[in-house]
Amino acid sequence: MESQKTRVIQITHKIKEYALKGIVETLHGNPGESIFSEEWDQLIILDDCRFDFFEAGFRERNLPGKLGWKFSLGSWTGEFLIKNFPEEKYEDMVFITSNPFVDKYLSGKFHAIISVWKTGWDERYQTVPPRAVYDAAVKALKSYPGKKLIVHFLQPHHPYFVLKFGDRTMRVIRDSISEGRLKMDTVQNEPLNELYLSPIYGQFHIRKLIWAYRENLRAVMPYVELLLHRLRGRTVVTADHGELFGEQVTRLLPIKVYGHGIGRNANLIKVPWWVIDDEDREKLRSKKEITKEIASIEGRLGLRPKKDEGLLLKKAISRLKLKGRI
Helix, strand or coil, X not given: CHHHHHHHHHHHHHHHHHHHHHHHHHHCCXXXXXXXXXXXXXXEEECCCCHHHHHHHHHHHCCCXXXXXXXXXXXXXXXXXXXXXXXXXXXXXXXXXXXXXXXXXXXXXXXXEEEHXXXXXXXXXXXXXXXXXXXXXXXXXXXXXXXXXEEEECCXXXXXXXXXXXXXXXXXXXXXXXXXXXXXXXXXXXXXXXXXXXXXXXXXXXXHHHHHHHHHHHHHHHHHHHHHHHCCCCEEEEECCCCEEEEECCCCCCCEEEECCXXXXXXXXXXXXXXXXXXXXXXXXXXXXXXXXXXXXXXXXXXXXCCCHHHHHHHHHHHHHHCCCC
16 A cells, blocks of 8 residues: 555656646746856856855855856756767866766766765765865866866755755765666655655755755855865856755746756756956965864864874874883
């Protein structure tokens, strides 16, 4: 009986999803712009970052440079990647990514793909923290001089650091890419007049999820600022797509949508386009100030990297030797 109920839920969910996608694709133009519509030397991508949330953070931080927006070519990461990188090869670029979809859809297209999702995964949070991406980008700057860098942070996309629960969405995607399959969890408690494009929306009140989304954005932004200090030339900070938090995407079907991947709705595909040139970098906060904020955030969220136990032991032995105890 339970499996039959689950099957009905799945079918109802798919009917709503495909009906909305069809209507939105037909009625909403918003063709979007390629990331290559303007020149840049490095591109920083914040996964799932809505323009309005980014703009609020931009004003709050009093950041330099020119902030604008564009309609993305994609309403989810895979679509964004496929439509923005149609060419066979981008030999002048190195792609540093925390999102497994880059490996799935763009494998072999760049001079190198640095898959941080393979090396920087954090089991506690079931995601790739921003520090791992930042560290990989800094190494890439030294290893690939003269190449254009694309740096793809996973935040503000969930899992959300402040919720501290088992949101397995990114783990499922990660394992699916590695094993050549993709199967997401079923949404069990989706009301008829709502559409959850991720199971997380059935587990928390929307106000709490919006708060957690903002906190993820706050967690990644200091790393973006710190990385900007190291980059040269023109850097653009943008997003692959945004996120819907209960917006009604069409009047023809009174259904509130949560998540992303539904089509060309303006709230979903309007993304930041922040341009920073060399003269703007002088107006960034000092590295010391940014590093202090990072330490505070990592301490609050428990994101500080675990120190190597062998190294700690060596330091302890050295201290004892200095004191003449061994």
